[in-house]
């Protein structure tokens with residue numbers, strides 16, 4: 001009767017007696033789900049969770065909002081946007097503020113919706129606000145491809161698309177272990193995460209259910225005390241090493257890498273995506289000669305530090321007072337994936 005009894009994920013987590021470990025939830029959806037599912041209450045005191053830059057709306061720099069407001073008010077285009085972006089503060093105003101001044105803004109649920117809107121309204125110059133990671137970028141590329149195939153002349157895309165792998169590399173050292181976002185890795189594959197192990201970066205890919213998240217934390221707490229960098233794919237039913245070949249091919253056929261500004265992280269070389277020259281007619285910045293704008297963030301807002309894991313939302317002086325989901329001062333309080341909104345919704349003043 002020599003066999004060792006297998007421990008459950010919950011037992012591994014509850015009986016953890018290893019060293020302190022800082023785990024970064026790279027993805028805002030993980031931050032929200034970990035709060036919502038009550039997983040924070042289960043984790044041992046040695047575990048510190050910090051939020052990262054994996055919320056596309058949050059990392060989009062303020063200048064992007066300013067560009068969109070300029071297009072709506074000066075060029076009178078119709079903006080098609082995901083609802084999250086509407087209340088993100090710009091330098092002078094948010095898109096909601098521009099709408100109150102007469103801007104024509106349509107809320108859409110996918111880039112294809114924006115294409116469909118443009119096709120149905122040939123009299124309207126339509127701009128899709130393409131803010132997103134690898135999870136939504138393939139659909140934006142598909143919309144552009146369809147627009148070109150249909151010969152649509154009144155549709156273009158204001159790109160702020162970003163890719164996560166370059167951000168992981170730039171976040172090296174900001175946490176002991178990364179909780180990689182399952183949906184991003186489903187598209188990109190895990191080869192880049194595996195390669196980071198050689199540079200001393202540990203991480204696990206996690207899904208979004210309670211069971212998947214508990215498994216991911218149990219794997220971290222079993223491996224971290226061994227003192228060796230590691231990578232484990234804890235979401236194998238969805239994520240593979242090579243990712244979605246067709247999704248990556250679609251993106252590569254329409255967009256190419258460019259340097260991109262991330263709120264809080266600065267410019268990360270080749271971490272953004274812009275339309276290839278063959279699709280220049282669908283590039284809003286070229287079509288309307290959008291001027292280079294210099295945005296100004298509210299000095300009270302610490303979103304930049306929150307997104308680097310240097311500051312918890314509740315450590316921001318205006319959290320829950322001057323800044324609430326109804327009256328957001330920064331992007332992290334607006335977005336459904338924002339860390340400040342997660343803390344406000346579930347964590348109160350927890351630090």
Ligand code: SF4
Pocket residue numbers: 300301302303304306313316317318319320323324328329330331332333334340
């Ligand atoms: S609480 Fe508000 S002001 Fe403070 S960092 Fe978060 S979004 Fe910015």
